[in-house]
Amino acid sequence: MEIRLVLLGSRFLFFFVLVSIAFSGIFASNGGMETEKTLAMIKPDGLRGNYTDRIRRAIVESGFRILKDRVVELDEDRASQFYAEHSSKSFFPSLVKYMTSGPVCVMVLEKQNAIADWRAMIGPTDATKAKATHPNSIRAMCGLDSEKNCVHGSDSLQSAHREISFFFEETVWSKSETSHLSQVFYLRFCFPFIILNPF
Numbered sequence: 700m701e702i703r704l705v706l707l708g709s710r711f712l713f714f715f716v717l718v719s720i721a722f723s724g725i726f727a728s729n730g731g732m733e734t735e736k737t738l739a740m741i742k743p744d745g746l747r748g749n750y751t752d753r754i755r756r757a758i759v760e761s762g763f764r765i766l767k768d769r770v771v772e773l774d775e776d777r778a779s780q781f782y783a784e785h786s787s788k789s790f791f792p793s794l795v796k797y798m799t800s801g802p803v804c805v806m807v808l809e810k811q812n813a814i815a816d817w818r819a820m821i822g823p824t825d826a827t828k829a830k831a832t833h834p835n836s837i838r839a840m841c842g843l844d845s846e847k848n849c850v851h852g853s854d855s856l857q858s859a860h861r862e863i864s865f866f867f868e869e870t871v872w873s874k875s876e877t878s879h880l881s882q883v884f885y886l887r888f889c890f891p892f893i894i895l896n897p898f
Contacts, residue, residue, distance in 0.1 A: 733811075734810055734811050734813065735809070735810075735811070735812070735813045735814060735859070736766070736808065736809050736813060736859055736863060737807075737808050737809075737813040737817050737852060737853045737859045737863075738805060738806070738807060738808075738851070738852070738853045738859055738862040738863045738866070739758065739805070739806045739807075739808050739817055739851070739852055740803055740804065740805050740806070740850060740851035741754055741803060741804040741806075741849065741850055742797075742798065742803055742847070742848070742849055742850060742851060743797065743800045743801035743802065743803060744841070744842075744843065744847045744849055745804075745841055745849040745850060746770075746801060746803065746804060747801060748841055748849075750840070750841040750849065751804055753840070754837060754841075754850065755806075757820065757837065758806075758820075761816065761820060762810050762816075763808040763809065763810045763813065763816075763817070764808065764809045764810060765806050765807070765808060766806075766807040766808070766809050767806065767807040767867050768804060768805065768806040768807070769804070769805060769866070769867075770802050770803070770804050770805075771802065771803060771805060771866065772799075772801070772802045772803075773798055773799050773803065774799060775795055775799055778794075778795045778798040778799050779795055780865070781798075781862070781865055782794055782795065782798070790846065793846060794846060797846055797847060805866045805867075807863055807867055813859075814852070814854070814855065814856065814859055817852045817853075818852050818854065820836065820837055820852075821836055821837045821838055821849075821850045821851075821852050822836025822837060822838040822839055822842075823836075823838065824838075824845055824848060825844065825845040825848070826839065826841075826842025826843055826844055826845070826847070826848040826849065827843075827844055827845070829842060829848075830842075837849060837850050838850060
């Protein structure tokens with residue numbers, strides 16, 4: 700019994716040290732006010748409506764740097780891969796059809812708090828709601844409804860990493876971004892294993 704308690708105590712000490720290291724990297728980076736990256740996408744209706752220049756101008760005027768951009772056409776397989784998290788939803792076939800109806804413009808944006816700031820700029824997912832509650836948002840300007848809502852933005856650092864890598868494999872990530880991703884990976888996969896499996 701005493702040996703088991705010692706092992707359990709050692710396990711929690713080991714966990715505490717690893718988490719402290721992970722968080723120290725994040726806090727140190729935030730102290731230096733490092734930037735973060737997010738993926739911005741202008742969807743087919745945005746390109747068809749000639750909103751690209753207005754959106755890009757708003758992006759730059761809001762303090763973002765456009766690090767990379769390209770216009771691509773998604774086929775059914777690529778669109779399904781990008782939106783795989785929605786594959787079980789009833790709207791998935793319609794979403795894939797819409798996203799393959801024309802080219803999209805994808806951009807890597809960078810600034811401090813890029814993910815939250817870009818999400819704030821584009822407004823609620825449902826463009827109808829955006830017109831009522833966020834009239835100055837991009838979706839209020841050019842979106843139609845919850846599907847044809849003109850633009851897309853990553854909703855977390857993990858999503859930004861996945862989505863940017865989907866279109867731009869060569870992207871270089873900052874120290875704070877990689878530290879945070881490492882911490883998320885540890886807490887999601889390693890910690891449960893340590894807790895459930897004794898030494």
